[in-house]
Ligand SMILES: O=C(O)CCC(=O)C(=O)O
């Protein structure tokens with residue numbers, strides 16, 4: 001028999017996940033998801049979603065983005081980077097909701113506070129290719145990610161792009177932590193599973209990714 005965790009991670013025959021990987025299914029209940037969604041709506045009202053493009057090629061991402069916190073992650077033809085202002089409005093990013101700062105405190109008590117919360121908005125056909133989160137100047141803190149809305153089929157690999165990958169589902173309210181050995185693990189979203197949540201309208205998904213960018 002598979003236990004619940006191995007069923008979720010599809011890890012029956014694969015190697016065990018890297019140390020520092022944590023999946024907290026249902027960490028946010030529906031009421032907390034709703035409250036967080038309202039806070040993210042306020043963030044998007046102040047800092048509208050933009051469509052990042054790939055460096056050099058200018059190919060648009062299928063995911064639209066914004067940020068909250070002192071720094072925000074952006075991508076344009078000149079590269080990937082963190083910056084204190086919105087690339088279109090030139091305004092500072094809105095503050096990070098206290099609920100997210102509390103989550104970070106709970107999951108990364110020894111790390112300095114998060115500086116960036118990237119807000120990824122996925123329409124039903126959006127995806128995110130396999131990548132590492134490595135634009136930060138420090139990897140001392142974990143990446144903490146919160147999923148809202150449609151379930152994502154998430155892929156997690158290793159530090160090398162060639163390492164084997166495993167797939168699992170990230171449902172609304174799930175929290176994922178990539179720290180320690182897993183901090184530089186490759187990961188991506190293969191696709192969304194339609195009809196899996198009513199939280200975000202039109203089968204959309206929002207992912208919030210909290211990161212420390214500069215050394216503490
Ligand atoms: O949407 C997700 O679950 C992953 C997002 C991600 O990997 C990123 O923003 O770097």
Ligand SMILES: [Fe+2]
Nearest residue numbers: 131132133187
């Ligand atoms: Fe990532």
